[in-house]
Amino acid sequence: MLRGSFMAIWEHRSKSVSGARNGKRQIRYALWTIPLSILSAYLLWEAASRWSGLPAFILPAPAAVARRLWAALQDGSLLRHTSTTLAEILGGLSLGFIFATSLGYLLAKSKTVERILSPYIVASQSIPVVAIAPLLVIWFGPGRISKVMISALIVFFPILINTIVGVRSVPQDLYDLMRSLRATRWQIFTKLEIPAAMPVLLGGLKIGATLSVIGAVVGELVGADQGLGFLINVGRGVYDTTLVYVAVITLVVLALTLFTFVAALEWWFLRWREPPAGY
Amino acid sequence: MTSNAAILHAESLYVTFPDGDLGLRVLEDISFDVKANEFVCIVGPSGCGKTTLLRVLGGLLEPSRGAVIFEGQALARPRRRIGFVFQESNLMPWRSTVDNICLPLEITGASPEFIRKRCEELIDLVGLVGFEESLPRDLSGGMAQRVAIARALAHQPDLLLMDEPFGQLDALTRERMGTELLRIWEASKSTVVMVTHSISEAVLLADRVLVLSARPASIVLDLSVRLTRPRSLELTYTRRFGDLAAKVRGAIQST
Numbered sequence: 044m045l046r047g048s049f050m051a052i053w054e055h056r057s058k059s060v061s062g063a064r065n066g067k068r069q070i071r072y073a074l075w076t077i078p079l080s081i082l083s084a085y086l087l088w089e090a091a092s093r094w095s096g097l098p099a100f101i102l103p104a105p106a107a108v109a110r111r112l113w114a115a116l117q118d119g120s121l122l123r124h125t126s127t128t129l130a131e132i133l134g135g136l137s138l139g140f141i142f143a144t145s146l147g148y149l150l151a152k153s154k155t156v157e158r159i160l161s162p163y164i165v166a167s168q169s170i171p172v173v174a175i176a177p178l179l180v181i182w183f184g185p186g187r188i189s190k191v192m193i194s195a196l197i198v199f200f201p202i203l204i205n206t207i208v209g210v211r212s213v214p215q216d217l218y219d220l221m222r223s224l225r226a227t228r229w230q231i232f233t234k235l236e237i238p239a240a241m242p243v244l245l246g247g248l249k250i251g252a253t254l255s256v257i258g259a260v261v262g263e264l265v266g267a268d269q270g271l272g273f274l275i276n277v278g279r280g281v282y283d284t285t286l287v288y289v290a291v292i293t294l295v296v297l298a299l300t301l302f303t304f305v306a307a308l309e310w311w312f313l314r315w316r317e318p319p320a321g322y
Numbered sequence: 323m324t325s326n327a328a329i330l331h332a333e334s335l336y337v338t339f340p341d342g343d344l345g346l347r348v349l350e351d352i353s354f355d356v357k358a359n360e361f362v363c364i365v366g367p368s369g370c371g372k373t374t375l376l377r378v379l380g381g382l383l384e385p386s387r388g389a390v391i392f393e394g395q396a397l398a399r400p401r402r403r404i405g406f407v408f409q410e411s412n413l414m415p416w417r418s419t420v421d422n423i424c425l426p427l428e429i430t431g432a433s434p435e436f437i438r439k440r441c442e443e444l445i446d447l448v449g450l451v452g453f454e455e456s457l458p459r460d461l462s463g464g465m466a467q468r469v470a471i472a473r474a475l476a477h478q479p480d481l482l483l484m485d486e487p488f489g490q491l492d493a494l495t496r497e498r499m500g501t502e503l504l505r506i507w508e509a510s511k512s513t514v515v516m517v518t519h520s521i522s523e524a525v526l527l528a529d530r531v532l533v534l535s536a537r538p539a540s541i542v543l544d545l546s547v548r549l550t551r552p553r554s555l556e557l558t559y560t561r562r563f564g565d566l567a568a569k570v571r572g573a574i575q576s577t
């Protein structure tokens with residue numbers, strides 16, 4: 044019944060199943076809408092490649108892409124490049140998340156820190172990360188590190204903002220409650236601030252998850268010898284359009300998987316929230 | 323009343339919030355004593371500074387001038403011996419009923435076995451058996467308020483500060499909660515300072531009623547309510563009760 048660790052805060056076995064019911068309905072819905080949309084996309088593509096008269100190096104047929112996919116899977120190259128990109132994405136997202144949440148927490152808690160740092164943060168945000176990606180590749184080399192840095196930079200700002208908003212949204216009365224109980228700073232952090240800021244924080248992570256993929260790929264496009272972005276460059280260079288398609292589709296799957304994972308995390312952590320109206 | 327010693331002493335409290343050149347004067351020269359095991363109600367017009375006074379009494383807000391002496395010591399910070407019930411039930415929405423109630427015990431580092439036992443007692447005391455695992459969003463206003471009261475009692479504070487604990491409730495629930503509170507207070511042998519905006523609630527529950535004036539608030543009436551205990555709702559129809567309530571009402575209207 045009682046659990047010490049703060050992770051247990053979210054663990055609840057409420058008799059109310061409104062949230063679960065809502066989730067189940069959505070899953071059942073998704074079970075036939077997702078295959079349906081994939082099927083219609085396939086049919087459209089097939090039709091376009093047959094009857095549009097476009098040459099195969101612009102719009103290859105689905106079957107040709109499937110064959111290329113199979114080949115890339117067989118020789119292990121797709122797996123190698125995918126795992127490189129995935130490592131960069133996860134590295135960038137974690138790095139960006141750690142820095143953005145730490146700094147965001149400081150900024151939310153200290154007016155002084157905010158006053159000193161916010162001009163720089165706002166100014167730095169007006170630099171498009173994509174434009175300085177070549178610079179980062181020069182600085183950190185063509186290896187994975189530069190991609191991790193680009194990805195981390197891209198996810199940094201939205202997660203930072205969400206952290207600040209989340210921490211500022213903690214109700215004053217709950218702070219007073221914790222203070223009246225003489226809770227330590229650590230207890231306030233773990234038992235109040237983290238769970239109370241969690242909804243906004245996870246919103247930031249969701250945005251960050253999508254952006255981290257963009258960051259890694261941009262880095263690879265600028266200069267790399269591995270990864271899905273590199274694969275796109277190679278395919279383009281030798282007019283192997285099917286290879287470009289394979290890489291792009293893999294990226295989409297990667298991004299969707301990541302997004303779904305964060306969404307699942309959100310659902311798990313926020314079961315205590317009111318189910319959204321309209322379901 | 324086993325003891326006559328003052329558990330809480332407010333010494334000429336002033337609170338001014340920064341606002342414009344002069345500042346917002348909220349409390350002005352408030353002094354009073356609360357004896358151990360006493361039940362004191364504070365009434366006053368809306369926005370006069372009742373919550374502010376309670377925050378000062380609990381050590382959450384430092385007065386601009388004056389001091390609070392709690393159990394013989396000047397109060398500079400909150401104490402665990404002082405429990406709070408806030409104006410809104412102020413529960414953590416991600417915690418179930420038991421987990422909300424046991425929060426103070428978790429913070430003071432009680433053993434899991436003790437916490438489990440104490441929680442069971444409290445759930446029983448406030449009549450929430452069967453709702454242990456419910457989340458605040460699934461509780462009615464009255465139930466949430468009872469969770470808040472149970473939480474404030476969890477670590478057995480000597481002094482309970484309550485800010486309109488029944489403010490959100492309908493009249494019927496309110497009356498029932500009032501008598502329940504009396505029962506809990508008698509069982510837990512604590513001292514209560516409670517803010518309310520209901521005159522009859524104040525007279526029915528309290529040993530003493532303090533009436534605050536409009537802002538800046540000072541005490542315009544300190545009325546002892548010498549009605550026998552245990553008290554029941556029937557008391558509200560008696561002449562004595564009516565006279566006392568009229569005095570309080572007169573004091574509020576005179577401000």
Ligand SMILES: Nc1ncnc2c1ncn2[C@@H]1O[C@H](COP(=O)(O)OP(=O)(O)OP(=O)(O)O)[C@@H](O)[C@H]1O
Pocket residue numbers: 339340346348367368369370371372373374375409
């Ligand atoms: N932290 C603060 N900073 C500035 N002004 C404040 C602060 N807290 C309260 N006030 C002001 O002090 C006055 C008294 O507020 P308080 O909440 O104590 O009144 P109250 O008697 O509890 O009101 P209510 O009956 O509505 O609960 C109000 O005018 C309020 O705006």
Ligand SMILES: [Mg+2]
Pocket residue numbers: 372373374409485
């Ligand atoms: Mg108030």
